[in-house]
Amino acid sequence: MRVEDFDFHLPEELIAQTPLLDRTASRLMVVNPDSLALEHHKFGHILDELNEGDCLVLNDTRVLPARLMGEKEGTGAHIELLLLKQTKDDEWETLVKPAKRVKVGTVVTFGNGLLTATCTGELDHGGRTFNFKYDGIFYEILDQLGEMPLPPYIREKLDDQDRYQTVFAKERGSAAAPTAGLHFTEDLLEAIKAKGVKVVFITLHVGLGTFRPVSVDSIEEHDMHSEFYSVSEEAAATIQGVKDAGGKVISVGTTSTRTLETVARDNKGKIVASQGWTNIFIFPGFDYKAIDGLITNFHLPKSTLVMLVSALASKDSIMHAYEKAVEEKYRFFSFGDAMFIRPKK
Template identity: 90%
Template sequence: MKVEDFDFYLPEELIAQTPLLDRTASRLMVVNPNSLEVEHHTFGHILDELNAGDCLVLNDTRVLPARLMGVKADTGANIELLLLKQTNDDEWETLVKPAKRVKTGTVVTFGDGLLTATCTGELDHGGRTFKFTYDGIFYEILDQLGEMPLPPYIREKLEDQDRYQTVYAKERGSAAAPTAGLHFTQPLLEAIKAKGVEVVFITLHVGLGTFRPVSVDSIEDHDMHSEFYSVSEEAAAVIERVKQAGGKVISVGTTSTRTLETVASKNDGKIVASHGWTNIFIYPGYEYKAIDGLITNFHLPKSTLVMLVSALASKETIMNAYEQAVKEKYRFFSFGDAMFIRPAK
């Protein structure tokens, strides 16, 4: 299967640069799987799509304000660090700009010395490892000094950093938000629970690899990045109970989907408590084992996320839906509108 099969025309002006004031005011396209029928609503309509006995699964990862602006201790040259992954207590893998100025042993300071980082090594992909020193609690200092690592296609400054967090964000560790969840508010979640829908939280820490373009011609040749996931005993028990009772499992976002499908693929279709790293790559031909429906945003042309969505509905269905989204001027990507793929009858 060719990557070009998942290309489509996307006018740049449809890339949402800022979030809406009201999270639930975003538009919602409802897609019937394996047909070309779509419906147009606002996101609050999702309440009508969920039924008592269903299970809504959300990713409770919390985005780190992982972009740090500092200076080299010896020259005062500006250095930007982007934290990628914690490897030891105070050591992190990072991306650096400009990387050519940073060698092993380079010291960078942030916030007038509130935080100091010493380069401890160079990585194959051009990044660097840094050891951090500080007084106090690292994450509190990061909250004070760091900025949200917005995707490269968002060029507007984010005035309220909480708008790049879901209202239920809890577990620190993501380099990007699970953006399908940005549409939910606490009142909407309470209304969903009141309807008899089980609301369950799992965790997948989103890596920057989620923005990495597919650089091969054939989908089968693409290597997926790895991301850490965790499913608790309580979450697994609820999801399995719903499945056994014939309820529908509705995944919020591709991150929740990849977590559930990873666990189900390792356990004969069952959801069990587990944690680890996943590099699962879902594209047409994949048989879903865990989820029945999906709430997701509108994604990049030729991206692995479009491929994942096309595996749940048919590729023809999704490409038609994206064509309709462009025609109707839906807002795309992180701060954009949403799509709901209904469970098959």
């Protein structure tokens, strides 16, 4: 299967640059996987799509203010660091701009010396590893000095940094938000629980590989990035209990989906408590074992995320839905509108 099969025309103006004031005011396209039929609603309609005995699974990762602006010691040159992955206590893999100015041994200072970083290695993708030195608690300093790492497609400044966090964000570690979760408010989640739907939280720390384009012609040749996930005993028992009772498991976002399908793949279709690293790549032909339905945003052409949703419905139904989304001027990507792929009958 070729990457070009997942291409479509997306006018740049449809990539949402700012979030809506009301999280639930976004639009919701409902896709019926058994046909090409589409429905158009506001996101609050998702309450009507969920039934007593179902399970809604959300990713409770918290985005780090991972973009740091500093100066190269000795020259004062401007250096930008983007934290990607913590490899040991105070060592991180990063992306650097401009990378050519940073060699092993280079020292970068931030906040007038509140934080310093020494380059300890060069990575294959052009990134660097840094060892950080500071007084106090690293994450408190990061909250003080760092900026939210908005995707490269968003060029507008985000005035309210919390708007790039879900209302249930808890576990620090992501370089990007699990954006399907941005549509939920605490009130909506309470209404969903009141309906008898189990609301469960799992964790997958989103890496910037999420935005990495597929650079091969055949999707089977693409290597996915690895991301850390964790499913607790309580979460696993609830999800498996719903499945055993015949309820539907509705995943919120591609990150929750990749986590659940990793666990099910590794445990003969069962959801059990586990944690580790996953590089699962889901595309048409994949046999879903964990989820029945999916709430997701509208993704970019030729992305692995479009491939994932095409595997749950069908390539034809998703490409049709995306064609209609462009025609109806739905908002795309992180701050955009949502799609719900209903469980198959």
